Amino acid sequence: xxxxxxxxxxxxxxxxxxxxxxxxxxxxxxxxxxxxxxxxxxxxxxxxxxxxxxxxxxxxxxxxxxxxxxxxxxxxxxxxxxxxxxxxxxxxxxxxxxxxxxxxxxxxxxxxxxxxxxxxxxxxxxxxxxxxxxxxxxxxxxxxxxxxxxxxxxxxxxxxxxxxxxxxxxxxxxxxxxxxxxxxxxxxxxxxxxxxxxxxxxxxxxxxxxxxxxxxxxxxxxxxxxxxxxxxxxxxxxxxxxxxxxxxxxxxxxxxxxxxxxxxxxxxxxxxxxxxxxxxxxxxxxxxxxxxxxxxxxxxxxxxxxxxxxxxxxxxxxxxxxxxxxxxxx
Amino acid sequence: xxxxxxxxxxxxxxxxxxxxxxxxxxxxxxxxxxxxxxxxxxxxxxxxxxxxxxxxxxxxxxxxxxxxxxxxxxxxxxxxxxxxxxxxxxxxxxxxxxxxxxxxxxxxxxxxxxxxxxxxxxxxxxxxxxxxxxxxxxxxxxxxxxxxxxxxxxxxxxxxxxxxxxxxxxxxxxxxxxxxxxxxxxxxxxxxxxxxxxxxxxxxxxxxxxxxxxxxxxxxxxxxxxxxxxxxxxxxxxxxxxxxxxxxxxxxxxxxxxxxxxxxxxxxxxxxxxxxxxxxxxxxxxxxxxxxxxxxxxxxxxxxxxxxxxxxxxxxxxxxxxxxxxx
Numbered sequence: 001x002x003x004x005x006x007x008x009x010x011x012x013x014x015x016x017x018x019x020x021x022x023x024x025x026x027x028x029x030x031x032x033x034x035x036x037x038x039x040x041x042x043x044x045x046x047x048x049x050x051x052x053x054x055x056x057x058x059x060x061x062x063x064x065x066x067x068x069x070x071x072x073x074x075x076x077x078x079x080x081x082x083x084x085x086x087x088x089x090x091x092x093x094x095x096x097x098x099x100x101x102x103x104x105x106x107x108x109x110x111x112x113x114x115x116x117x118x119x120x121x122x123x124x125x126x127x128x129x130x131x132x133x134x135x136x137x138x139x140x141x142x143x144x145x146x147x148x149x150x151x152x153x154x155x156x157x158x159x160x161x162x163x164x165x166x167x168x169x170x171x172x173x174x175x176x177x178x179x180x181x182x183x184x185x186x187x188x189x190x191x192x193x194x195x196x197x198x199x200x201x202x203x204x205x206x207x208x209x210x211x212x213x214x215x216x217x218x219x220x221x222x223x224x225x226x227x228x229x230x231x232x233x234x235x236x237x238x239x240x241x242x243x244x245x246x247x248x249x250x251x252x253x254x255x256x257x258x259x260x261x262x263x264x265x266x267x268x269x270x271x272x273x274x275x276x277x278x279x280x281x282x283x284x285x286x287x288x289x290x291x292x293x294x295x296x297x298x299x300x301x302x303x304x305x306x307x308x309x310x311x312x313x314x315x316x317x318x319x320x321x322x323x324x325x326x327x328x329x330x
Numbered sequence: 331x332x333x334x335x336x337x338x339x340x341x342x343x344x345x346x347x348x349x350x351x352x353x354x355x356x357x358x359x360x361x362x363x364x365x366x367x368x369x370x371x372x373x374x375x376x377x378x379x380x381x382x383x384x385x386x387x388x389x390x391x392x393x394x395x396x397x398x399x400x401x402x403x404x405x406x407x408x409x410x411x412x413x414x415x416x417x418x419x420x421x422x423x424x425x426x427x428x429x430x431x432x433x434x435x436x437x438x439x440x441x442x443x444x445x446x447x448x449x450x451x452x453x454x455x456x457x458x459x460x461x462x463x464x465x466x467x468x469x470x471x472x473x474x475x476x477x478x479x480x481x482x483x484x485x486x487x488x489x490x491x492x493x494x495x496x497x498x499x500x501x502x503x504x505x506x507x508x509x510x511x512x513x514x515x516x517x518x519x520x521x522x523x524x525x526x527x528x529x530x531x532x533x534x535x536x537x538x539x540x541x542x543x544x545x546x547x548x549x550x551x552x553x554x555x556x557x558x559x560x561x562x563x564x565x566x567x568x569x570x571x572x573x574x575x576x577x578x579x580x581x582x583x584x585x586x587x588x589x590x591x592x593x594x595x596x597x598x599x600x601x602x603x604x605x606x607x608x609x610x611x612x613x614x615x616x617x618x619x620x621x622x623x624x625x626x627x628x629x630x631x632x633x634x635x636x637x638x639x640x641x642x643x644x645x646x647x648x649x650x651x652x653x654x655x656x657x
Contacts, residue, residue: 058495059495062460068471069452069464069467071471089460093457094463101439102435102453105445106445106447
């Protein structure tokens with residue numbers, strides 16, 4: 001099953017399961033979404049519950065917030081993650097704070113789906129990973145799946161969650177396939193160990209997980225066994241799984257597709273330093289440069305972490321190879 | 331499209347004597363509440379800043395008295411009046427301003443962000459336009475329950491992105507939402523006409539939305555307009571826009587003495603004080619005597635005095651409490 005199909009199935013099943021669920025966004029209903037994720041949902045569930053909206057991110061997020069407070073369980077699509085700043089007031093100042101400020105009078109069960117990530121030659125304002133803009137917001141959950149199975153299970157969980165959830169879909173994963181996902185929702189906030197190894201712990205999310213798994217294979221050729229952790233959720237963070245792995249490997253590498261400064265990778269390093277200093281022989285980040293995302297294929301490819309650059313950096317850091325590291329490291 | 335304002339300055343026959351007296355009582359409560367907040371602020375008991383509603387009471391009371399129980403309201407950072415007009419308990423609201431654990435939001439919200447879902451108030455919003463967004467979304471959920479959402483906002487908000495995006499969104503979807511623009515002539519410190527192109531009402535009209543401009547200081551006029559707007563929205567005819575012309579007797583916030591007002595402007599509006607207009611109308615139309623009015627006023631004053639006494643004696647929240655989010 002493709003990643004995009006997994007998301008469609010999760011929406012389809014939740015719309016069928018709970019009549020309070022509604023789904024709306026720009027071009028999501030009749031056109032079926034710019035990434036062909038949501039065709040057929042309006043036909044199946046009616047135009048009162050699945051509908052197209054104006055190009056109005058402020059109104060979309062505001063409508064999600066207001067309807068969630070009044071008993072609906074809205075899922076909206078903000079087409080590209082780069083457009084989320086336009087929706088930020090409702091998400092950050094209204095939705096995320098509401099449960100707390102109202103003294104827990106009502107929760108805000110909304111989900112914002114958004115396509116994110118670089119590698120598609122979309123340029124600087126259709127390629128960003130906005131996760132770190134939102135992981136700083138108490139009251140929001142940020143879910144970031146890497147596999148079709150997780151996409152389905154975590155989207156179902158997000159829709160059933162009483163908190164506002166930002167659900168990030170990496171564009172380069174939409175065509176990824178795996179076996180038929182489970183029907184049950186997954187637990188939000190639980191990481192997965194995708195590969196075991198005793199020499200170094202590599203932590204990532206979304207497309208980065210696949211790059212790290214490929215890097216781990218390259219490292220294995222050099223005799224380095226890497227453990228690869230897929231965070232699956234960026235807020236709340238599963239610190240337990242990371243720290244447990246670090247205690248065994250004593251080396252931590254965090255791979256984030258996003259600018260180094262202020263990114264979530266730094267948060268994980270902080271967790272390690274605060275909680276497991278005695279286990280750390282080395283800890284660092286591999287992220288993108290602090291520049292806007294370039295357009296030209298050669299520039300964009302050089303800009304992004306890749307299996308080769310990740311493996312090369314880790315080898316270099318371990319002193320296993322004298323080969324020059326490529327990419328940007330901390 | 332209705333663009334003709336109902337006749338101003340007289341009590342309508344839609345409300346009987348008791349109901350009309352209740353409107354006055356509620357406006358008096360808001361005025362005395364705001365006076366009390368100002369005094370408590372000066373004593374250091376109310377913190378941060380405050381945006382008082384004095385002078386605009388007829389708008390909140392006129393609209394909220396026309397609601398059905400299934401309707402919901404979103405207010406602004408100048409929201410004490412919206413809350414009290416909905417029946418949010420005086421003591422609970424006052425205690426919230428005092429930062430006490432007995433406040434309607436346990437001291438977590440303060441003046442600008444009050445929520446009371448038991449009294450139809452989905453929230454007050456500290457950034458302009460938030461009320462418009464919340465009410466537009468609420469109407470999406472309320473339409474299947476025959477409910478209408480109401481957004482209060484000021485003239486300054488008509489230049490905000492939420493205003494344009496949500497009015498279009500609501501109109502194309504024919505949502506049951508009533509937009510109430512309280513045009514008090516100033517966006518913070520700046521006269522509205524200095525920063526707003528054209529007439530405010532022309533904006534909803536450009537979207538072919540039903541819109542009306544009314545005397546926002548006459549509570550019966552506001553009530554009548556709200557009834558029409560709510561009925562319009564409830565029968566599925568889509569959103570409705572009310573521009574209520576009014577005036578705040580105080581500055582924008584605590585630090586603002588209102589020095590930008592034109593000479594004589596405040597005095598002129600004082601002549602059109604909504605409480606004064608209502609008092610006169612009650613005497614003229616319903617033959618409510620001075621004694622009865624004085625009794626109402628004394629009762630309101632007593633309610634406020636008791637609330638202040640209780641509020642100042644109420645406990646602050648335990649500092650150690652930091653509850654987790656539900657999951």
